[in-house]
Amino acid sequence: MRRRxxxxxxxHNKERWLISYADFITLLFAFFVVMxxxxxxxxxxxxxxxxxxxxxxxxxxxxxxxxxVGDQPLRAxxxxxxxxxxPPVTEAPRNPQLDAESRTQALRTMADQLTMExxxxxxxxxxxxxTNEQWLELNLPNSMLFSSGDAEPHYDAFxxxxxIATVLRNRDNAIKVEGFTDNQPIRTSRFPSNxxxxxxxxxxxxxxxxxxxxEPERLAAVGYGQYQPVARNDxxxxxxxxxxxxxxxxxxxxxxxxxx
Numbered sequence: 141m142r143r144r145x146x147x148x149x150x151x152h153n154k155e156r157w158l159i160s161y162a163d164f165i166t167l168l169f170a171f172f173v174v175m176x177x178x179x180x181x182x183x184x185x186x187x188x189x190x191x192x193x194x195x196x197x198x199x200x201x202x203x204x205x206x207x208x209v210g211d212q213p214l215r216a217x218x219x220x221x222x223x224x225x226x227p228p229v230t231e232a233p234r235n236p237q238l239d240a241e242s243r244t245q246a247l248r249t250m251a252d253q254l255t256m257e258x259x260x261x262x263x264x265x266x267x268x269x270x271t272n273e274q275w276l277e278l279n280l281p282n283s284m285l286f287s288s289g290d291a292e293p294h295y296d297a298f299x300x301x302x303x304i305a306t307v308l309r310n311r312d313n314a315i316k317v318e319g320f321t322d323n324q325p326i327r328t329s330r331f332p333s334n335x336x337x338x339x340x341x342x343x344x345x346x347x348x349x350x351x352x353x354x355e356p357e358r359l360a361a362v363g364y365g366q367y368q369p370v371a372r373n374d375x376x377x378x379x380x381x382x383x384x385x386x387x388x389x390x391x392x393x394x395x396x397x398x399x400x
Contacts (some may be wrong), residue, residue: 282341286344301348305352317361319385339361
């Protein structure tokens with residue numbers, strides 16, 4: 141049987157898709173070329189920026205005066221006279237033994253001065269004064285400073301404290317004021333017990349010393365109430381001796397370190 145020959149136009153129609161396909165491939169190739177060009181430019185810009193930032197942040201710190209390393213010769217540095225710092229002046233080492241001896245001697249001097257101020261009262265047994273290498277103890281009866289059951293100093297008390305302050309001012313010795321009572325109970329709104337009364341009296345003496353020029357940093361006040369007697373409380377004479385204010389003048393300057 142004779143094969144039928146296809147028309148020439150049909151062959152052209154079947155191969156027409158190749159043209160469209162070639163056009164598509166060409167456009168796709170052009171697209172990738174353009175994208176590659178753009179990406180290359182951005183990568184270059186990014187690379188330049190990255191290298192710049194890396195150089196800024198990783199650069200070693202520069203010093204005004206670089207440290208010499210190895211055997212390089214050191215350059216002489218000139219300085220003005222104002223820049224030269226003189227060497228510190230060191231004090232000669234203190235001798236604790238000599239210092240303690242001098243302070244003990246000063247304590248004896250104060251004891252002699254207080255003895256002169258209260259010579260008559262000491263001879264009468266009203267005031268007592270004792271001293272050792274650590275302390276000077278001045279014992280004053282409460283009646284010399286306060287009325288019975290009260291912590292307000294009476295008029296004569298200021299003259300007594302003024303004499304004491306004349307000896308104690310312009311020094312650095314620590315001073316401890318101690319208040320004591322007898323065993324007779326007191327029950328008032330101001331003084332519920334002898335503790336409050338003795339503490340108030342000791343504080344009043346410390347306050348008067350401060351008013352007379354003794355530095356308050358040197359002063360401390362404490363009340364013992366009836367619990368540190370020096371005599372029996374079953375006699376009037378014993379109770380009188382127990383009602384007292386004691387000034388303890390320390391050889392040392394620290395009030396906290398001064399412990400009897």
